[in-house]
Amino acid sequence: MTADAAPGTATIPHSGATHRMLLYAALDAAGVVLEVGDVQAVFDVAELDRITVQTVITWITVAGRAPVD
Numbered sequence: 311m312t313a314d315a316a317p318g319t320a321t322i323p324h325s326g327a328t329h330r331m332l333l334y335a336a337l338d339a340a341g342v343v344l345e346v347g348d349v350q351a352v353f354d355v356a357e358l359d360r361i362t363v364q365t366v367i368t369w370i371t372v373a374g375r376a377p378v379d
Contacts, residue, residue: 329356329363336367340374 324332333352337344344352355366 324360324363326353326356329358329360332367333363333370336370336374340370342370342374 330352333356337352355363358366
């Protein structure tokens, strides 16, 4: 852990494969059915930095909880 890391946070970087797994899990939990082009988007997003990927996962999670009218 680095000196500037918040207590309880890991500084191990996630790989694209880990990000893809987390993104697929969030999409699945939100009930999102992927189309053919969506798979490439998941791969592209998975290559972004950890904070950006976590932000996208949070958006998916929140959107998956939104009430359907």
